[in-house]
Amino acid sequence: MVDHEKIQQAVRMILEAVGEDPDREGLAETPARVARMYEEIFQGLKIDPREYFSVIFSEDHEELVLVKDIPFYSTCEHHLVPFFGHAHVAYIPKGGRVTGLSKLARAVDMVAKRPQLQERITSLVADTIMGELEPHGVVVVVEAEHMCMTMRGVKKPGAKTITSAVRGCFVDDAAARAEVFSLIKG
Ligand SMILES: Nc1nc2c(ncn2[C@@H]2O[C@H](COP(=O)(O)OP(=O)(O)OP(=O)(O)O)[C@@H](O)[C@H]2O)c(=O)[nH]1
Numbered sequence: 293m294v295d296h297e298k299i300q301q302a303v304r305m306i307l308e309a310v311g312e313d314p315d316r317e318g319l320a321e322t323p324a325r326v327a328r329m330y331e332e333i334f335q336g337l338k339i340d341p342r343e344y345f346s347v348i349f350s351e352d353h354e355e356l357v358l359v360k361d362i363p364f365y366s367t368c369e370h371h372l373v374p375f376f377g378h379a380h381v382a383y384i385p386k387g388g389r390v391t392g393l394s395k396l397a398r399a400v401d402m403v404a405k406r407p408q409l410q411e412r413i414t415s416l417v418a419d420t421i422m423g424e425l426e427p428h429g430v431v432v433v434v435e436a437e438h439m440c441m442t443m444r445g446v447k448k449p450g451a452k453t454i455t456s457a458v459r460g461c462f463v464d465d466a467a468a469r470a471e472v473f474s475l476i477k478g
């Protein structure tokens with residue numbers, strides 16, 4: 293649980309500081325709404341993504357598994373405005389240790405629901421999968437648009453940031469890595 297009372301006080305202060313009247317009709321409920329919103333969009337702070345991989349299926353598949361185009365929404369830790377896009381998660385299971393596909397998307401979702409950096413989402417998802425599933429290798433690619441670069445500051449709408457984290461066999465196996473990147477692109 294986030295501290296609703298504290299968030300409400302803070303939002304009220306911000307509204308006053310920017311020259312708004314926090315008691316006018318349209319804003320009266322805003323501090324409480326923002327507190328509820330933070331509860332939702334920062335819920336990943338309370339969740340360890342490793343818990344999604346506590347159930348492992350035993351399946352004899354030591355070939356590529358790729359879940360691509362996983363939409364996500366996150367909050368830039370520098371400006372507290374959204375950045376959002378898609379994540380692509382690939383791994384090659386080892387020793388029959390296969391996870392439910394949805395767990396890959398859940399891990400992305402929850403890691404994103406924190407004040408974040410795109411690089412940290414990318415590496416944390418990759419390292420969590422490496423640590424929990426102990427696969428041959430993992431590739432995570434994240435593509436996102438940062439509202440802090442779109443609506444303010446440098447103002448470059450449409451600019452996309454692409455980050456990748458490559459682990460295990462994909463580090464040395466250029467062909468396997470290229471296959472993943474071409475499947476993501478296609
Ligand atoms: N590496 C990284 N940088 C990010 C991310 N999200 C936002 N940023 C950058 O964080 C930087 C913060 O820069 P500062 O110079 O401290 O802040 P600022 O004066 O508001 O910077 P401008 O955005 O350039 O106006 C900016 O360059 C943002 O583009 C992210 O996920 N990863």
Ligand SMILES: [Zn+2]
Pocket residue numbers: 368369370371372373438440441
């Ligand atoms: Zn930002």
